[in-house]
Amino acid sequence: MIYAVTLDLDDTLWDTAPVIQRAEEVTHGWLEQNFPRITARYSVADLMDLRREVSANEPERAFDFTYMRRKTFHIVAQEVGYPPAEVVDFAFAVFLRERHRVTLFDDVLPTLQQLHGQYRLVALSNGNAEIDRIGLAHLFEFALCAREVGRPKPHPAIYTSACARLKVQPHETVHVGDHLEHDVAGAAAAGLRTVWLNRQRLVSGVQTTADAEIHSLIELPEVLDDLRRTGDK
Ligand SMILES: [Mg+2]
Structure with a gap:
């Protein structure tokens, strides 16, 4: 039975690839409006590369896409002098909202x-x-x-x-x-x-x-x- x-x-x-691609772009646009020093330093492709690097450094958590994305936002915020706590939750929320527009x-x-x-x-x-x-x-x-x-x-x-x-x-x-x-x-x-x-x-x-x-x-x-x-x- x-x-x-x-x-x-x-x-x-x-179809997942176009959804993720658009979500990356929309999130980048949102960062540009709200935390422009991040996007002045990191393009959409740079952020994707950085996330791959973060995953490669923590292979045991690489499948946890939520963790990897949040960690990437944390790193770039810190890098350009924004308090990560002001960036991470909001940027990830923007990404997730777009990621669900399938x-x-x-x-x-x-x-x-x-x-x-x-x-x-x-x-x-x-x-x-x-x-x-x-x-x-x-x-x-x-x-x-x-x-x-x-x-x-x-x-x-x-x-x-x-x-x-x-x-x-x-x-x-x-x-x-x-x-x-x-x-x-x-x-x-x-x-x-x-x-x-x-x-x-x-x-x-x-x-x-x-x-x-x-x-x-x-x-x-x-x-x-x-x-x-x-x-x-
Ligand atoms: Mg599948």
Whole structure:
């Protein structure tokens, strides 16, 4: 039996790169208005480079994007002589507001609405998007992010935590995501069944251990029916 379906967020429910790029630019514009000495010294690209550097220096926390962004704002504020306490919370709030202005792929709402009530739905993400800020919370039972469980995908922790909280067995749960390592390999290692959402139709013949491959979420309800039947054998 399949009782629960866990879904990745970034690049599964929306295209992430343009959202982050715009959020970086809007945040930089806000800094320019409010703390101009920062932007006089750091371009958008400089801030991104600095954040990568901060992550590289603390690889064990690199998956905690909230921490890395806040730390980057802290460093640059200090560097140009603004009290970090006056900059960090506000700059990060501007970034987060923009980061939640996503455009859902067309297949997201119809599919989630169809699955809701039929399966228990959970959002599992390595990122810092929150489903309630995107207007999706009513369709999910809960969401877990890497930051909360302390390890990022593909580590099995987020998957085993979700199953424990649902009180369902991993093999009674299907994870759906776009990333072959984070979503497919990670969830499979935790004992979940897996569906690879291959929106880009990457070269066929890619070796994948996914139980099924789909190109649109519209295919998901039928694939879940199939998995349920094969699981019952
Ligand atoms: Mg993803």
